[in-house]
Amino acid sequence: MKWKKPTDLSELDGEFTFAEDVIDPRSGAVLISKGTPSSKVKKLDRVISYLQEAGVRKIVIFEDRPPPVPPIQEIKRLVTIDIPLISSRVIHLSLMSFKDFVREVKSEHKIDLSSIAIPVKHLFQEIMNTQAIILSLLDNTINLDYLATHALNVAILSMAIAKRLGYSYKEIQTIGISSMLKDIGMLKIPPFIVMKKGPLTEDEREQIKLHPIYSLTVLKQVKKIDTNILISAYQHHEWVSGQGYPLGLKDKDIHPLAQIIAVADVFDALTSNRTYKEKIPSYQAISKLLGEATIHFKKEIIDAFFSFSGLYPQGSVVNLSNGSTAVVSENNEGTPLRPKVKVITNYKGEFITPYVVNLKDSDLYITNVVGDIGKRSIFY
Numbered sequence: 294m295k296w297k298k299p300t301d302l303s304e305l306d307g308e309f310t311f312a313e314d315v316i317d318p319r320s321g322a323v324l325i326s327k328g329t330p331s332s333k334v335k336k337l338d339r340v341i342s343y344l345q346e347a348g349v350r351k352i353v354i355f356e357d358r359p360p361p362v363p364p365i366q367e368i369k370r371l372v373t374i375d376i377p378l379i380s381s382r383v384i385h386l387s388l389m390s391f392k393d394f395v396r397e398v399k400s401e402h403k404i405d406l407s408s409i410a411i412p413v414k415h416l417f418q419e420i421m422n423t424q425a426i427i428l429s430l431l432d433n434t435i436n437l438d439y440l441a442t443h444a445l446n447v448a449i450l451s452m453a454i455a456k457r458l459g460y461s462y463k464e465i466q467t468i469g470i471s472s473m474l475k476d477i478g479m480l481k482i483p484p485f486i487v488m489k490k491g492p493l494t495e496d497e498r499e500q501i502k503l504h505p506i507y508s509l510t511v512l513k514q515v516k517k518i519d520t521n522i523l524i525s526a527y528q529h530h531e532w533v534s535g536q537g538y539p540l541g542l543k544d545k546d547i548h549p550l551a552q553i554i555a556v557a558d559v560f561d562a563l564t565s566n567r568t569y570k571e572k573i574p575s576y577q578a579i580s581k582l583l584g585e586a587t588i589h590f591k592k593e594i595i596d597a598f599f600s601f602s603g604l605y606p607q608g609s610v611v612n613l614s615n616g617s618t619a620v621v622s623e624n625n626e627g628t629p630l631r632p633k634v635k636v637i638t639n640y641k642g643e644f645i646t647p648y649v650v651n652l653k654d655s656d657l658y659i660t661n662v663v664g665d666i667g668k669r670s671i672f673y
């Protein structure tokens with residue numbers, strides 16, 4: 294693979310190939326066409342001197358190596374994205390409420406759904422008012438409480454998808470509550486299986502697959518619980534391909550809200566660290582959903598997800614065609630290849646004062662993805 298590298302005329306050395314046309318600023322004529330090797334340019338030294346005299350400082354050449362990028366941890370430490378995320382207050386409230394709910398289930402006291410319904414109402418308001426859905430998701434590596442962070446991430450994602458699909462306020466509330474509670478049955482699985490490092494045995498996997506059934510049993514004890522919450526929690530691992538569990542249901546037999554939760558669940562599971570596997574960056578998770586995983590889910594749901602995540606989800610660290618490094622801050626609907634980005638380095642990989650470029654209105658474009666600043670770290 295070849296990479297474009299803007300290079301100072303004074304730094305040109307040895308053989309190289311021009312990656313973009315060299316224009317004479319005085320006449321506007323093309324002096325050297327892109328793709329031309331330096332060895333084929335007659336009197337190159339004189340052409341370079343001419344360009345320098347005419348005020349040209351840089352030309353773009355091809356290089357075999359990708360442009361330098363600072364370490365992702367360094368980027369994560371230094372870069373802030375200035376668009377509003379789902380507020381930390383609401384995130385904390387939701388996590389605390391989830392923990393209260395878990396305590397109630399463990400102590401087998403009377404379970405009260407309002408402890409989950411209230412934060413979900415707040416989450417709804419936040420989701421209506423933020424574009425930064427992917428950046429609002431939580432990292433589980435800090436506190437290792439996967440059950441709580443996963444519940445909240447899936448609630449955020451599935452509510453955002455349901456919003457895109459035009460579901461009503463009540464249905465979005467229902468999907469939020471169901472997403473928060475769908476894995477509550479995990480509490481009934483022996484912890485040594487849930488926390489196991491390394492691959493599960495066949496028998497352990499079968500036990501994990503029972504958790505939606507346990508979730509249904511627990512949630513049935515909640516007074517006046519909406520049947521849609523029960524069914525969508527019970528069916529959140531069913532896939533339209535019939536390859537899900539516990540029943541292996543297909544297509545229309547699966548509750549529409551459960552179909553949305555299933556997509557959100559897979560995305561969050563892929564992008565989370567677990568005791569037995571490493572997370573993958575969100576852009577790779579998106580390509581899985583758009584590629585090999587499409588058979589398992591309904592296309593409209595993937596499309597709705599894609600409409601706010603884009604091909605380069607928020608937080609992706611990318612190289613731009615001028616050699617600089619940028620972080621994707623917002624997706625432009627309809628132009629998934631051209632999101633809004635925050636440029637953080639120059640072409641040498643040195644940090645600069647960051648500035649925002651909307652690639653939709655720019656000649657710059659993304660040449661490759663180098664990583665992901667990951668999910669949001671919240672201590673609680």
Ligand SMILES: [Fe+2]
Pocket residue numbers: 475476504529530
């Ligand atoms: Fe689950």
